[in-house]
Amino acid sequence: MKKKVIKTILLITLIIYAVITFINQQITLNRYEENQTKLSQEIQEESEHKEKLVATKNNVDSTEFIEEMAREKLDMYLPTERVYVDTGM
Secondary structure (H helix, E strand, O other): OHHHHHHHHHHHHHHHHHHHHHHHHHHHHHHHHHHHHHHHHHHHHHHHHHHHHHHHHHHOOOHHHHHHHHHHHHOOOOOOOOOOOOOOO
16 A cells, blocks of 8 residues: 555656746747847848848949938038038927
8 A cells, every 4th residue: 555655656746847848949949949030130130231231232332322321421412513501490
């Protein structure tokens, strides 16, 4: 009778340990899946950024790009252009 009680207690303890281990593994797996999703999204965003940079690199020598940069960064304009400044602010 005593052996049967000990075996039952050991079996219950083993089952509880297995359930706790399974739950902890599921939690860890869920964290890994969330991390994978986040990293996949970051990879996609960086790939899009890279494509934009490559397009800009290929466009650097074009006249349109040079004119645009001169206007935006250096406030330079073609002699035939009229520039209007909004002073209403």
